[in-house]
Amino acid sequence: MDHKPATDTIRAQQAAALAQLPFDDTRDFDDADRGFIAALEPGVVRNDAGEVVWDNDSYAFLDGEAPATVHPSLWRQSQLVARQGLYEVVEGIYQLRGIDLSNMTIVEGDTGIIVIDPLISTETAAAAIALYRANRGDRKVVAVIHTHSHVDHFGGVFGVTSQAEVDAGTVQIIAPEGFVEHAVAENVYAGTAMARRAGYMYGAALERGPQGAVGAGLGQTTSTGAVGMIVPTLEITTTGETHTVDGVEIEFQMAPGTEAPSEMHFYFPRYRALCMAENATHNLHNLLTLRGAVVRDPHVWSQYLTEAITRYADRTDAVFASHHWPTWGRENIVEFLSVQRDLYAYLHDQTLRLVNSGYTAAEAAEMFEMPPALDQAWSTRGYYGSVSHNVKAIVQRYLGWFDGNPARLWPHPPAAIATRYVDAIGGIDRVVELAQAAYDAGDFRWAATLLDHAVFVDEHHEAARALYADTLEQLAYGSENGTWRNFFLSGATELRVGNFGTPTKTSAPSMVAQLSPEQLLDAIAIKIDGPKAWDLDLSFAIVLTDLDRRFRITLRNGVLIYLEDGAGDVELTLSLSKLRLLALLGGDSTSSGVAIEGDGSVLERLLGVIDPGDEAFAIVTP
DSSP: OOOOOOOHHHHHHHHHHHHHSOTTOOHHHHHHHTTEEEOOSSOEEEOTTSOEEEEGGGGTTOOSSOOTTSOHHHHHHHHHHTOOEEEEEETTEEEEESSSSSOEEEEEOSSEEEEEOOOSOHHHHHHHHHHHHHHHOOOEEEEEEOOBSSGGGTTTGGGTOOHHHHHTTSSEEEEETTHHHHHHIIIIISHHHHHHHHHHHHOTTSOBSTTSBOOOSSSSOOOOSOOOOOOOSEEEOSTTOEEEETTEEEEEEEOTTSSSSSBEEEEETTTTEEEOTTSSOSSOOOSSOTTOOOOOOHHHHHHHHHHHHHHHGGGOSEEEOSSSOOEESHHHHHHHHHHHHHHHHHHHHHHHHHHTTTOOHHHHHHHOOOOHHHHTOGGGSOSSSOHHHHHHHHHHHHHOSOOSOGGGSSOOOHHHHHHHHHHHHTOHHHHHHHHHHHHHTTOHHHHHHHHHHHHHHOTTOHHHHHHHHHHHHHHHHTOSOHHHHHHHHHHHHHHHHOOOOOSSOOSOHHHHTTOOHHHHHHHHHHHBOHHHHTTOEEEEEEEETTTTEEEEEEEETTEEEEEETOOSOOSEEEEEOHHHHHHHHTTOOSSSOOEEEEOTHHHHHHHTTBOOOOTTOOSSOO
16 A cells, blocks of 8 residues: 655654653553463464454554654554453453453452453454463353443353353353343444444554554454354342352442443452443543444543442452553552543533533534643543544534534535535645645645545545545544544545455344344334335234244334234234344245245335445445
């Protein structure tokens, strides 16, 4: 790929960062290395077909001083996060880090082990637990705890246990209230769109190196193996709720609506250790992740951190999370959690102060300043979330997308507005000429805006595409935020070499198989192509033979409505198992296991209006 060197503008930005930030503070490096036992050698995980699904060794270039093509603060964070292997948190609690985006934590009980957050993929989870067992003994898994409803904290569950073991009662699956509902909503309902955007966010398709992917701040990237889910056998609902698993007492603290809609912290009295899930990590987190999600609430986030400090700090010697490295010692723990608390509270309160003074989201984000004490703390830096997009998220949470200016109430969509701007400026060649001048002046944001319009007028205009890719690359080089860098570089990559699709697919069959009948029918309703179905008037019943449940379903006005045991005549009755229904919706209409009573054309017409979505929809071009 034709990478460009960093411009003088970017070099000046890097020099300013080196002068402003406390690079002489190396405590994070000491903590990240503390308790190291062994590394996965080589740091590569493959699937059964021999394909690489994780390659931590590809980050071996993260050594020495930051090059001009990487923000020095992000380079420092990536050096920390790329550390890989088995680490002791305290005697009896161990973490596997650098084997996926997230950490797997293992707590030793009386007879076996409790696994906390089994990574994204079956393959990486299996590799991680094998590394633990090679160094700590072949202990059996007795429970799996999911701290929250994001895929990097449950997707690898089949790498550490099986559905059969859970069904037999030998392994518990423990998760916070609402876990399945929110996991499904994120990974199935809007899963196609989120997964495609996640390919940009985590840079999984990017080449690794000083001019490519260096990490995502929270972790290096996402693994690309098989994703699964097992429905919890124990759902935690109440703060203070206590359970004993294999002799280990666990006290839970609910934290819904924080980093995930369904999330919890928990404390181990035996080990004087506190798990903070993903609510206190060594960076500023997202209030609205760039891949898309429900906007998170920084106000309650800060309150739950205060509650954690009050409930647990005086009896805690170690705090660990689902990403990054632990913090040890009461004084350090209180400082760390308090700074994290103040970070989210300040963002919330000051954003609303600015909004109530009449500033729009974009204006508030541009003028927002963090207090010096927070700005100089490494654990608050914007490697994953950023002040800029988090401020905009808070405004969105409270006021929505419209900023109140009537001229912005009904704008043209991108292609239409691009045509008008390009015509007004004097044609696409003139737009590229102005963009080149902006690029040469170091105004990459304006150059990107101009070139965005240019490629939406003519996506094949070679000069526009080439300069747009160069511009996005410079924006990446100047970004302290790992996910911003990945977005910029992913856009540049697709402009130069083409669409790379969706590297990590979260709506895997093993996950979809866990849907309740209602969730499955909701997922079907979302896939109905409304305009194609306007003229349909269908009524049918689905009998799920393995669950002994019947649903009457109608499709009218492009809307699929279902009602269990609903009354009324139907044109068709399908009797089949839930898994056979999944296969039918996936295109398998010929295999056995489907009993049809009535008008078979109803099914044909239904399947004809289902839109599966596009895992490679365009982002930087129309």
